Amino acid sequence: MLSFPFSLLALISYVTSMGLPDYIQPCSRNDPNINECALKSARQSIRQFSLGDPSRKLPSLDPSYVAEMTVYIPNENGLKLVFKDNYFYGLSGMELQNLKFDFNKKIITTEALVNLDVTNKYELSGKLMMVPISSHGDSSIKLKKTDLKVKMWYEHVTGPDGKIHWNITKHDIKYELEKAVFRLENLLGDKQIGDQINNLLNELWRDIVADVGPYICRSMTTAVVENLGVFLEQVSYDELFPE
Template sequence: MSTKLFILCGLVLTTIITVEGAPSSNLPKGFIQCKKSDPKFNECLKDGLQSAIPHLAEGVPSLGLIKVDPLRIIELKINQESGHPVNLDLKFNDVDLINLKHSQIKSVYYDSVNYNAKIEVLLPESLLLEGNYEVNGNVLVVPIKGKGKCKLVTDISNAVINVQFKPVVKNGNTFLDINNFTFEFTATKLHLKFDNLFNGDKALGDNMNVFLNENWRDILKELQPSVEQVLSMAFKEISQHFFNSIPENEIFLP
């Protein structure tokens, strides 16, 4: 199995942490600062992340953050190897991930001694993925091939992000390297629509879309580990770019 993803800008669930640690002079109005010495530090982070979401959805030029809803994904590849019920070469390009702005922060935990973080997120609105696709392979022994527009609608009840950092001292300042980053989600529904399947054969394409949606649970079960892996890799890269630029003491206040 191989996966690959390129993203134009940072995801709200990872980039919103940066708001908390920015110097107060750079914080836009309405953003919250949190101190590690506060007994309710994690609760403060939770409130701060939640308050940051609508601002980040529209972009925050003063923080160098581009609009993240919709989030433009330039390329995403999933190669599910033979031997699986779902055996696909599936590529998405120039797709938009929509409705991140409705994310609700359920809980935040940051351990400043052991340098690990956990964020739980609720997504009350369906997450949409719209753009271009190309697919070739088999789904539950049924052949599938096509290239065109697609729309995926996913209902996600819960998402969990776990990050393990490693402190690294550079020029007298402590920076955070990400040793491990995992993103896992629980989906309750998946609806798929692929246009122009089988070179535009409408009957075959319509039947395949019906088949895919009737078997969405089996398809998601097979593809979810690959999707989680590719998103984890992407979010780690996005996050590391920030943590390479800002010392830990400027991200989380004393």
């Protein structure tokens, strides 16, 4: 589980209340089925939210960007594989499984299923069967049926509009995925050797994901929480969850 504090209070000074956008429906905080209402609203708005909203200074999250990821296979004495300029596509097609609010403890929990396609560049170096190798080129990764479980804590703050807003203070994430598929192009300029290395990567996908998975999730969820934080500064608690 990843856990780290995150505050966006510094942004409040330049954001004014803008009310709810048309693509998000409010839910009464007194509704006995508030979680079902919120889940329905979130499912209807997740695509628009992921694609961004320039009028609200919300950048697109699809694709999301991760600058660099490094993997050693099977360890630092073997191959060093660096993925650069990673673009993750698929968040706008995320399927929300559940969404729950605990207004007393100020906790939001959600679970989502998503398929992610990654385009990037690779740099491969090290030794293969004691032979030094070096290669670079285009690459791709498919992360199939990634199950994300996210927990967020928030606090009430008074915005410059004088209204109560939510501020995300911390978030945790757990993840599981069904399969990861790697493809490195033009490996050493030799198709046979390239196929062997790609086969090796795909046999060891669990070990590779164990190395890069936490960094991927931290980068992507931080981007999501940053957007959510800006949005919550623009929309008051009463507008999002009226009585």
